[in-house]
Amino acid sequence: MGNSHFIDFSSVRRTRAHGLLKDQSGWSHHEMLRAATLSLQGPYDLSLSLDIAGRFSPEPAKDVSIFRSAVRIDGAPVLMEVRQVRRHPLLLEVSSPTSGVIGPLKTLAEWMLFADLDLRPFYRLTARHPKLAAVARRLRGLKPKRPASLFEMAAIAITEQQISLAAAYRIRSRLTERFGDCIGGLWAFPLAERLARAPLEELRAGGLSRRKSEYISGLAKRIAEGSLDFAVLKQMPDDEARSFIMKQRGFGRWSADYILVRGLGRLDCVPVDDLGVQTTVGKYLGDGGRMAPEEVQEALEPLVPYRGLATFYLLAYCRL
């Protein structure tokens, strides 16, 4: 007992000394804290956002009061937990059982939950729209959630090509549980380095087609060897990012737009080739039937510069 007390104390001191090198305030930084506060730009409803996210997968969210995710910090799996600070609509608390990662973990949580998105201008736009006004009112505080990495997002796009979201989800789960890492009962998506050295046959074993296995394997290999870096997409304008993605084998127009809006959070981008988008936009903004890509474009014109976000709201509304 006395021993463990002593050990704890020395570890705290060492940590504090390290922290002081970086910041005069000492205690309040990365090495020491296991929790950090994340401030939001405008309205946000974490529970609603988690609930809606769950409705896009075959496994509905169990506990929408807390966001738990297995992510990676410098490649190492870490459990991320985010909850709304008690009675405070504009603050989230991000924490982890793992020490020494709270700084980068906070940055990642901000990315995944879209902390810097201010929904108010979007709501001002939708308020004047005949259909979106009611949808936005019903879903007030909803923000899309982004995957932890663009590599994972790319894999999501590939798996969801052509087959149902449910089938794609099962295939991804098998991929993750075979090549990823488990922490806190959750699975972190595999590193590109891991998938790069997996034989095609092993990728296919999870249910991927031969073609899709090649897409993912090729992508993983290019990322692992350093010849491709998706991080550059974050600095590119929408058009440039779209053509960059489409240069990669396995990524057509649908995948590029899907990654833009869902992976990068480009709020005006819409995958107009998407079956779900065509049926949902047709249902709410058309005569009820499925729309052609050009019709989707036209129907969403009044929602510039939030066509992608508006589409997300319609898809979410459809699943309530």
Add this chain to the structure above:
DNA sequence: TACCAGGTAAAAA
């Protein structure tokens, strides 16, 4: 049991 499900590259015409 079929058939469709939030596409894409490659072959055939």
Add this chain to the structure above:
DNA sequence: TTTTTACATGGT
């Protein structure tokens, strides 16, 4: 150049 075709799994 434009039009077919193969592909894989899960839900209905």
